[in-house]
Amino acid sequence: MHTAKKAVVLVSGGLDSVTALAIAQNQGFDCYALSVDYGQRHRSELDAAQRVTDAAGVPLKVLPLDLRAIGGSALTDDIDVPESESTGIPVTYVPARNTIMLSLALAFxxxxxxxxxxxxxxxxxxxxxxxCRPEFIEAYQQMARLATKAGVEGGEMTIHTPLIDLTKADIIRKGSDLGVDYSLTVSCYQADGEGRACGRCDSCRIRKEGFSAAGIPDPTRYA
Amino acid sequence: MHTAKKAVVLVSGGLDSVTALAIAQNQGFDCYALSVDYGQRHRSELDAAQRVTDAAGVPLKVLPLDLRAIGGSALTDDIDVPESESTGIPVTYVPARNTIMLSLALAFxxxxxxxxxxxxxxxxxxxxxxxCRPEFIEAYQQMARLATKAGVEGGEMTIHTPLIDLTKADIIRKGSDLGVDYSLTVSCYQADGEGRACGRCDSCRIRKEGFSAAGIPDPTRYA
Structure with missing residues (x-):
């Protein structure tokens, strides 16, 4: 009997991660979703993670890790989320976020x-x-191959980033082809208690333009 | 006015990390201790971390991260800690432990x-x-330099491992020279509620032999 290879998929409940999950399933991986509750402003992201993994028929593990103790981001602190377009590294950047997420995924x-x-x-x-840069992911994979038992025993570890070169429109087209229901996802940095998006933050703007460029109706629920 | 460079020091409350802290202070760094409460079997390690940082006059931040949700180690699961010498990767190995610790230190x-x-x-x-291998630390540092704002803006990030090539006896001599009070530390994998060591696990054996080889009286409190 053929057994599918297992993969850990980081799922935030946003548009990108649910598309990555659909791609991993489409490649035949037996997926285990991991979501990190890093002290987000509201529960709507985690509720979305539960909805999208339920829809995909994949088990979800939620790890609590309160990064507010460390601080330094508008997503975890009491800094205002900007509503006009910003340049450079935005205040919504969570310090070492992907490094931490990948490290927890590596343990799992x-x-x-x-x-x-x-x-x-x-x-x-x-x-x-x-x-989010390819050179970071490449360096992370190198490190991960040395970090683990598998690394000592001659195994491999691959960090898959199927969306890294895609525009938001490409991602939406790809996910739609794979049957992703984007109405279940939340991308907004300041969604309300019901998971309705503000329509004004960077994340909402990029998402809205993505649906428009893809020529696919935007199923996002706006407040 | 000269301002000391800041450093984050990972402190577990064990013999090694308190020595690393003393070395960082001796090198003139303004130290910020970080301890991760990853669901250790008992509180004695964290109590020790508080004692050693108090003694060093350094602020301690404790981040809760319950790795029991991920499992896979005798230190966080209900697997028995071995009392006879083991070979290969021991069951006390916590998956991706140093990768996770360093990632939280990187955010801090x-x-x-x-x-x-x-x-x-x-x-x-x-x-x-x-x-714990040098090639892992080297790869981690490479990744860390790409992971952060400082990496984008041309900064640096150095992972210091002052103990990496030292024997336990060397570490104890070094720390003793710097005035470390090892009676405050706990190394045992299964210390009791009072922080008294079992004297039988791998960690106790290595520590005991270290004091003996260093020719320094062992101040460890045994149960």
């Missing part, structure tokens, strides 16, 4: 004996985040 | 605008842990 992969991790990072619409 | 360093992280890893008595 090691326990599952999985050699594959999927993360929905994107270097096109990345808004200046250093840890 | 970024918030503090510190370019230096100290970790008391050791490749001599490392008992087969993949993430």
């Amino acid at each position: 992969a090691e326990v599952l004996e999985a050699d594959d991790i999927f993360i929905g990072v994107n270097a096109v619409d990345y808004s200046g985040y250093p840890d | 360093a970024e918030v503090l605008e510190a370019d230096d992280i100290f970790i008391g890893v050791n490749a001599v008595d490392y008992s087969g842990y993949p993430d």
Whole structure:
């Protein structure tokens, strides 16, 4: 009997990560979703993560890690989320966010004996985040191969970033082809208690333009 | 006025990390201790971290991160800690432990605008842990330099491992020279509620032999 290879997929409940999950499933991986509750302003992101993994029929593990104790971001602190377009590294940048997420995924992969991790990072619409760049992912993979038992015993570890070169429109087209229901996802930095998007923050703007450019109706619920 | 450079020091409350802290202070760094509460079996390690940082006059931040949700180690699961000498990678290995610790330290360093992280890893008595090897630390540093704002803006990030090539006896001599009070530390994998060591686990054995080889009286409190 053929057993599918296991993969850990980082799922935030946003548009990108659910597309990465659909791609991993489409490639035949037996997926285990991991979501990190890093002290987001509201629960709507985690509620979305539960909805999208339920829809995909994939188990979701939620790890609490309160990064507010460390601080330094408008997403976890009491800094206002900007509503006009910003340049450079935005205040919504969470320090070492993808490094931490990937490290938790690496631990989970090691326990599952999985050699594959999927993360929905994107270097096109990345808004200046250093840890979304291909050179970062490459260096992370190098490190990960040395960090684990598998590394000592001659195994492999691959960090898959299927969205890294795609525009938001490409991502939406790809996910739609794979049957992703984007109405279940939340991308907004300041969604309300019901998971309705503000329509004004960087993340909302990029998402809205993506649906428009893809020529696909935007199913986002706006407040 | 000269301002000391800031450094984040990972402090577990054990013999190695308190020595790394003393070395960082001796090098003139303004130290910020970080301890991760990853669901250790008992509080004695964290109590020790508080005692040693109080003694050093350094602020301690404790981040809760319950790795029991991920599992896979005798230190966080209900697997028995072995009392006879083991070979290969021991069951006390916590998956991706140093990768996770360093990633949290990296986030903290970024918030503090510190370019230096100290970790008391050791490749001599490392008992087969993949993430204590110099090649892992080197790869981690490469990744860290790309992961952060400082990496984008041309800064640096150095992972200091002052103990990596030292024997346990060397570490104890070094720390004793710097005035470290090792009676405050706990190394035992299964210390009791009072922080008294079992005297039988791998960690106790290595520590006991270290004091003996250093010719320094062992101040450890045994149960």
